Amino acid sequence: MKKLIIILMALIAYSTQVLADKVSFTASAPDVVVVGDQFRLSYTVTTQKVKDFRTPSIKGFDVLMGPSRSQQSNTQIVNGNVTSSSSITFTYILMANNAGEYTIPGASIVADGDQMISNSVKIKVLPQDQGGNNGQSNSSSSSTHSSSSTGVSNQDLFITASASKTNVYEQEAFVLTYKIYTRESNLQLNNAKLPDFKGFHSQEIEMTTNARWTPEHYQGRNYYTTVYRQFVLFPQQSGKLYIDPAQFQMTVGKPVQSDDPFDAFFNGGSNVIEIKKSISTPKIAINVNPLPAGKPTDFSGGVGEFNISSSINNKELKTNDAITIKLVISGTGNLKLISNPEIKFPDDFEVYDPKVDNQVRLTREGLTGNKVIEYLAIPRHAGTYKIPGVSFSYFDIRSKSYKTLKTEEYVISVEKGTGNADQVIANFTNKEDLKVLGEDIRYIKQNEVTLQTKGSFFYGSMTYWLFYIIPALAFIIFFIIYRKQAAENANVAKMRTKKANKVAIKRMKLAGKLLSENKKDAFYDEVLKALWGYISDKLNIPVSRLSKDNIEEKLKNHGVNEELIKEFLNALNDCEFARFAPGDENQAMDKVYSSSIEVISKMENSIKH
Secondary structure (H helix, E strand, C coil), X not given: CHHHHHHHHHHHHHHHHHHCCCCCEEXXXXXXXXXXXXXXXXXXXXXXXXXXXXXXXXXXXXXXXXXXXXEEEEEEEECXXXXXXXXXXXXXXXXXXXXXXXXXXXXXXXXXXXXXXXXXXXXXXXXXXXXXXCCCCCCCCCCCCCCXXXXXXXXXXXXXXXXXXXXEECCCCEEEEEEEEECCCCEEEEEEECCCCCCEEEEECCCCCCCCCEEEEECCEEEEEEEEEEEEEEECCCEEEEECCCEEEEEEEEEEECXXXXXXXXXXXXXXXXXXXXXXXXXXXXXXXXXXXXXXXXXXXEEEEEEEEEEECXXXXXXXXXXXXXXXXXXXXXXXXXXXXXXXXXCCEEECCCEEEEEEEEECCEEEEEEEEEEEEEECCCEEEEECCCEEEEEECCCXXXXXXXXXXXXXXXXXXXXXHHHEEECCCCXXXXXXXXXXXXXXXXXXXXXXXXXXXXXXXXXXXXXXXHXXXXXXXXXXXXXXXXXXXXXXXXXXXXXXHHXXXXXXXXXXXXXXXXXXXXXXXXXXXXXXXXXXXXXXXXHHHCCCCCHHHHHHHCCCCHHHHHHHHHHHHHHHHHCCCCCCHHHHHHHHHHHHHHHHHHXXXXXXX
């Protein structure tokens, strides 16, 4: 029995040794303290075999006590698995003397026979609170509630709205931050109403679920602060734009001294009353400069820092085979708002709408990542073709100038393939799914032949002549229709114009499906494609050459009245802004969907060719 116990203890000790974590030596201290505060500086090593602990020189702080040494050990057995931990902690009590930022170097120790050095710690020391009413009234809160013994003053609780830049170019990204400052410990946010960011394209920066409160010295006083919301804004027009005030409703639990002896005995002599407080942020003015004159002809609206590359899936193919060219625009800026560059395929290539994949993440400088655009085309005739490189121009924020990048050109060889152009059909809803119609072998029909006696056949009769006349007339009619259809098909512009409404309706049907599935981003993308694609097809102008600046002139030239043009531009703006506007998302999506269908219907009856 004793041998069994000894073996079991040996196994436990062995398991403990095997599962023990690697020895670590770390230092810890508060990130922020105030002048005059006392705090702990601790060094912890995860083993008890230590010697020769040496602390570095501690500058900027008074050492009130230390180092004191404490030991900890713990062993757990869970489902037969043994885990063990042990550590020694050396602790100092320090006091901050002067405001500033200080770094305490790492300490050294010999642990398990190895020399180890801990991490360094950085400590920010805030000035002492000036207290009382010495600080100026905070202009960030326009609320004017009076302060009393049972109230909350504007100096004790307020919210700021700050822009990282107030002088920017059109489409240049900047960050808007809402930050809460409080000296109250019991605080609750009941309701917040943010502005609609009119004139801006906005995207919210994702925040952690739990707010992290940190001390901060602001206008002579110390507060606990946290960032409430952050947005990256892209101004969509030049001039002076305003960010309207945000409205907040908050509740503060404030202790009030009680004269009731029972409260004094049971509740420590105080009650907590709830105080409602309304707060509004100031109105922020943003000066948006127009992009400089001299825009390149191929400028696609990009503002930031970008690169572009291209690739092709095949340079040797046969007629009616698909070819794909992929463009990748990478960098930081307004990636999602950049128009697709135009690839000039040969005239007898059948070209389909590009497929766009935005692989981006939101940063303080804008959207960072890649915009991948795939262009699909089908050659209809054999030969050698040259596809010129793509020219991509953007406005560089750092150099404050336009830059133009070009991709390589491709030479492709097309051989004669089987089938013909009529055998390839496309789904014009997304213009991606292609298929070839089946080709069937027709067999000779074998039937018994009944011979007729000479002279009994209908030669020379009316029926005989009708057998010749009817096919001849049918052939002539078919030939005329075929020639007319071929001429229309050859006129790509006319075909696009003719099918513009049909393509837009299919896209809006898909948008309706996304609406019912509550897929917000995909819905707005599809509506925008329908609106821009309809005008592009109807006017026979590539989408890359259309903008809100020139679309009004183009539509006027085609006989569209100013009121309908304004309605169409409003539909575009509503679709862009509704995606990020606060409020009822379903109601906003329904409104965008109905207004887009209505304006397309009106435009169909107004555009003249």
